[in-house]
Amino acid sequence: MNLSLFILSAIIMICNIIWIVFFTPMVPDQEWAQKIFYLHVPLAWSGFLSYFFVMLSGLLYLYSRNLKYDRIGHAAAEIGTIFTGLVLVTGPIWATPIWGKPWIWEPRLITTLVLFIIYAGYFILRNIGIYRQRVALISAIVGIIAFLDIPIIFLSVEFWAAEIQSHPQVEMNKQPSGILTPFLFSLFAFTNLMLAMLYLKLKVLYLEDREQNYV
C-alpha cells in the first residue's frame, strides 16, 4: 500500500511535467519563463499547507503532550521549508528575465524570506540538545507563532504597494482554461507529492523515536 502511494504520486507528477512542458500554451512575452509558475505557485501552496499542519500539530501537541504530534510538526516543517526554499529559488529565476533582476525588496518577497528564516530558526531550536519533551514544547510554540506570517504573505500584495508587481495569486484567476486547468492539476500533483513526503518523513521520525525509546 505504501509503495503504491509513492508510485501513484510519481505517475501524477510525471503526467504533470509532461503536461507543463508539451501541452501548456506559450504566453507571449514570457514564453518558457511563464511555465515556471506551474512549479512556483504549487510549491508555495504546498509549502504553506505544510506549515498549516505544523501549526495544527503544534496546537494538538500543546493540548495532548503526545509526541506523535511533535513528529507530524517536525516532518511538515521540514517539507514546508524545502518547498519555501524552492519558491525562493524559482521566483528569482523567473524574475531575472521578466523584471530584469532576480530580487526586489518588496513586501511579498520579504515576508516569504522571513518565513523561511523563521523556520530555519525552528530547526536550530530542534537541535539545541535539550530533552525531547522540551524540544517538542518549544517547537510547537514556534510553529504556531511562525504560521502568523502566512496570512501576512497573502495580504502583503494588497496591503503594501500593490502596483509594484503582478503576483500569480491575482493573475492566475484571469487566465484562459488552457493555462488554468494544467495549473490546477499542478497544484494537485504538488499537494499529493507533499503528502507522500510527509508520510515518508513521519515513518523515518517514528522509527528514530522508537530507536531512542520515546515511543
Added chain:
Amino acid sequence: MYNYLEYFVAAFMAVFIVLLVWFVLNVKKLRNL
C-alpha cells in the same frame, strides 16, 4: 525561437534535483532504521 527556455530548465532542475536528493536521503535513513 525558444525564448527563456534556459530559465525554465534551471527552475525545473533546481526543484526536482532537491526533491530527488531529499527522497534518496530519507529512503536511505528508513532502510538503516
